[in-house]
Amino acid sequence: MENSAIIKINDLVKSFPMGKTHFTALRDINLTIGRGEFTGLVGPSGSGKTTLLNIVGSLDTPTSGEAWVLDHSVGRLSARQSAQLRKEELGFIFQSYNLLVVHTVYENVEFPLLLLKIGAPERKKMVMDALEWVGLTDKVRSKPPQLSGGECQRVAIARAMVKKPSLVLADEPTANLDAANSHHILKTMVNLNRELNTTFLFATHDEKVIKYLRRKIYLLDGKIDKISEQEQT
Amino acid sequence: MIRFLLKGLFHDRSRSRLPIIVVAIGVMLAVFMNAYITGFMGDTIEMNARFTHGHLKVMTRAYAENEGQVPNDLALTEVSALKEELSGRFPELDWAARIQFGGLVDVPDEFGETRSQGPAAGMGIDLLSPDSREAGRLNIQKSIVRGRIVQNAGEALLAEQFSRKLGVDPGDEVTLIGSTMHGSMSMYNFRVAGTVSFGVEALDRGTIIVDIEDARNALDMYDAAGELIGLFETGFYDDERALEIARAFNTPFEEDKDEYAPVMKTLTQQGSMGQLVKMLDVWGIYIIAIFIVAMALVLWNAGLLGGLRRYGEFGVRLAMGEEKNHLYRTLIYESIFIGIAGAFIGTAIGLFFAALVQKYGINISGLMEGSAMMYPSAIRTRITTTDYYIGFIPGLFATIIGTMLAGIGIYRRKTSQLFKELEA
Numbered sequence: 001m002e003n004s005a006i007i008k009i010n011d012l013v014k015s016f017p018m019g020k021t022h023f024t025a026l027r028d029i030n031l032t033i034g035r036g037e038f039t040g041l042v043g044p045s046g047s048g049k050t051t052l053l054n055i056v057g058s059l060d061t062p063t064s065g066e067a068w069v070l071d072h073s074v075g076r077l078s079a080r081q082s083a084q085l086r087k088e089e090l091g092f093i094f095q096s097y098n099l100l101v102v103h104t105v106y107e108n109v110e111f112p113l114l115l116l117k118i119g120a121p122e123r124k125k126m127v128m129d130a131l132e133w134v135g136l137t138d139k140v141r142s143k144p145p146q147l148s149g150g151e152c153q154r155v156a157i158a159r160a161m162v163k164k165p166s167l168v169l170a171d172e173p174t175a176n177l178d179a180a181n182s183h184h185i186l187k188t189m190v191n192l193n194r195e196l197n198t199t200f201l202f203a204t205h206d207e208k209v210i211k212y213l214r215r216k217i218y219l220l221d222g223k224i225d226k227i228s229e230q231e232q233t
Numbered sequence: 234m235i236r237f238l239l240k241g242l243f244h245d246r247s248r249s250r251l252p253i254i255v256v257a258i259g260v261m262l263a264v265f266m267n268a269y270i271t272g273f274m275g276d277t278i279e280m281n282a283r284f285t286h287g288h289l290k291v292m293t294r295a296y297a298e299n300e301g302q303v304p305n306d307l308a309l310t311e312v313s314a315l316k317e318e319l320s321g322r323f324p325e326l327d328w329a330a331r332i333q334f335g336g337l338v339d340v341p342d343e344f345g346e347t348r349s350q351g352p353a354a355g356m357g358i359d360l361l362s363p364d365s366r367e368a369g370r371l372n373i374q375k376s377i378v379r380g381r382i383v384q385n386a387g388e389a390l391l392a393e394q395f396s397r398k399l400g401v402d403p404g405d406e407v408t409l410i411g412s413t414m415h416g417s418m419s420m421y422n423f424r425v426a427g428t429v430s431f432g433v434e435a436l437d438r439g440t441i442i443v444d445i446e447d448a449r450n451a452l453d454m455y456d457a458a459g460e461l462i463g464l465f466e467t468g469f470y471d472d473e474r475a476l477e478i479a480r481a482f483n484t485p486f487e488e489d490k491d492e493y494a495p496v497m498k499t500l501t502q503q504g505s506m507g508q509l510v511k512m513l514d515v516w517g518i519y520i521i522a523i524f525i526v527a528m529a530l531v532l533w534n535a536g537l538l539g540g541l542r543r544y545g546e547f548g549v550r551l552a553m554g555e556e557k558n559h560l561y562r563t564l565i566y567e568s569i570f571i572g573i574a575g576a577f578i579g580t581a582i583g584l585f586f587a588a589l590v591q592k593y594g595i596n597i598s599g600l601m602e603g604s605a606m607m608y609p610s611a612i613r614t615r616i617t618t619t620d621y622y623i624g625f626i627p628g629l630f631a632t633i634i635g636t637m638l639a640g641i642g643i644y645r646r647k648t649s650q651l652f653k654e655l656e657a
């Protein structure tokens with residue numbers, strides 16, 4: 001059972017210094033997420049979803065307790081080790097896409113592979129595969145400002161998926177999209193989850209997203225309120 | 234990765250345009266300034282060399298010690314033999330004897346009584362030998378204001394300003410009252426052939442120029458001369474070589490206690506010329522230093538502004554697993570590219586302007602009025618090989634330093650923080 005857990009969080013607390021005192025954004029978090037899950041952190045704005053996602057993504061560290069991600073304790077990694085973890089195992093999708101606006105769609109998707117120092121011919125094939133998954137092979141030479149919001153988010157998904165990471169973290173990925181586009185990208189992610197067995201962890205309060213989640217972890221004021229298991233397959 | 238960075242630079246013009254413009258302007262100014270200073274100082278040095286110091290000068294030891302008083306009683310003798318020896322041993326220089334002398338120029342009326350009189354600084358130079366280059370060296374032909382150049386023995390040129398003061402016109406006779414090499418008084422008549430103006434205050438005040446043989450006759454200096462000057466055939470002073478030649482010439486006389494023994498001095502060993510030449514050497518370094526600091530400050534700030542705009546990009550790149558060190562390094566690679574590109578453009582433009590000013594010159598005679606030093610009346614830049622690479626030093630250093638300073642912000646922010654700035 002331990003073997004299939006990709007994320008394991010024990011008694012995690014995260015507080016931020018606020019002037020002379022501090023503000024506790026997360027407390028008593030205990031959570032296990034297995035490989036291949038399609039799960040979301042659900043809760044109102046300010047409930048701590050992004051904070052938890054950042055810790056899992058090793059962009060931030062716990063104040064106390066432990067967050068194990070792929071058998072690495074996030075708080076104990078050096079800057080270099082956490083960069084390596086992100087580079088090799090994690091993919092990120094953001095609410096505001098965060099594409100490199102001066103680079104083409106192709107270059108955006110290629111970037112994670114450059115960091116991994118993958119050779120040119122293989123790189124090209126991987127980029128084209130990823131663009132095919134999201135249905136953007138005809139926009140290879142376009143730049144983000146020429147794309148619609150839905151297309152941008154699909155580029156971001158291709159960029160997160162191109163290296164076939166073990167875990168994709170998606171923070172409010174549909175917040176800037178209309179219903180049609182939201183469903184489109186969610187279907188894309190569901191497919192990728194099935195085909196590549198990639199684990200997805202969302203942070204969201206969007207009903208459209210929640211419908212797709214196989215497991216929902218409800219956060220309220222920095223604590224896990226309830227976890228609702230699997231209602232559809 | 235390098236291709237990725239270059240694409241970023243090319244596509245995001247705001248990332249490259251401002252820094253390249255800043256570097257290009259700075260480099261252009263640095264290149265031009267360097268050519269300008271080389272030209273101006275070089276001209277000043279060459280002018281002083283041609284008029285007074287030579288690139289090398291031979292005098293007697295005693296004369297050298299009191300050079301300011303032009304003590305012709307301490308002049309070199311048997312000068313033709315010495316000149317021949319010098320021309321034989323050091324053919325890379327053109328050697329010429331000169332006599333400088335002081336005295337009074339007296340203008341008589343028709344009864345032989347003094348009409349006017351004034352103190353004169355005289356120069357006896359070889360104006361009449363067919364192979365002499367002295368007249369050209371002093372640019373006499375072009376400096377003639379009235380009358381003509383000296384063509385016969387017994388003729389003199391007066392500074393235009395001096396002739397006006399004395400009320401003398403070409404064709405008039407004047408008497409030079411001086412003292413002979415042996416200390417007795419001498420009087421010698423000259424016919425004024427013409428008047429000259431060099432545009433140099435120091436020379437235009439009381440100069441009288443005569444042929445050296447006339448000066449010898451007037452001052453009783455048979456085959457003697459106060460000084461023998463040598464000028465490099467290349468036209469430019471070469472301090473290293475000059476010192477070598479002077480050492481070679483002086484060594485045999487080191488043991489000699491005779492105060493009439495000849496001594497050779499380089500340009501830099503005379504008057505304030507040494508400082509001027511040294512200044513010329515360090516100027517380049519000052520210019521580079523100033524431009525590095527100034528441009529680095531501008532680029533630092535430009536980098537800070539550009540960096541703020543790019544924190545989003547940095548955040549995403551870090552999220553994708555790029556290390557901060559790597560990110561910082563890529564910024565420096567970018568800056569090297571920008572530095573080189575800017576330096577290329579700046580050097581090209583700087584050289585273009587320098588070449589224009591080298592060709593046409595800028596007249597500054599008005600600015601130098603009243604100066605006792607000899608300055609050229611027109612500024613001419615002089616392009617040397619240094620100008621082709623000098624701009625790359627401040628160009629590269631400034632961009633790299635500016636980027637290094639601006640990029641520190643990456644380290645000062647937590648990764649999650651860089652992110653927040655882009656979520657906002």
Ligand SMILES: Nc1ncnc2c1ncn2[C@@H]1O[C@H](COP(=O)(O)OP(=O)(O)O)[C@@H](O)[C@H]1O
Nearest residue numbers: 016017023025044045046047048049050051052
């Ligand atoms: N760096 C920080 N410093 C101080 N407070 C923070 C910081 N980051 C988040 N918070 C606070 O923590 C709480 C949770 O924030 P966040 O995780 O962004 O919520 P969510 O993503 O669920 O909207 C909020 O009250 C927020 O103001």
Ligand SMILES: [Mg+2]
Nearest residue numbers: 049050171203
């Ligand atoms: Mg959030």
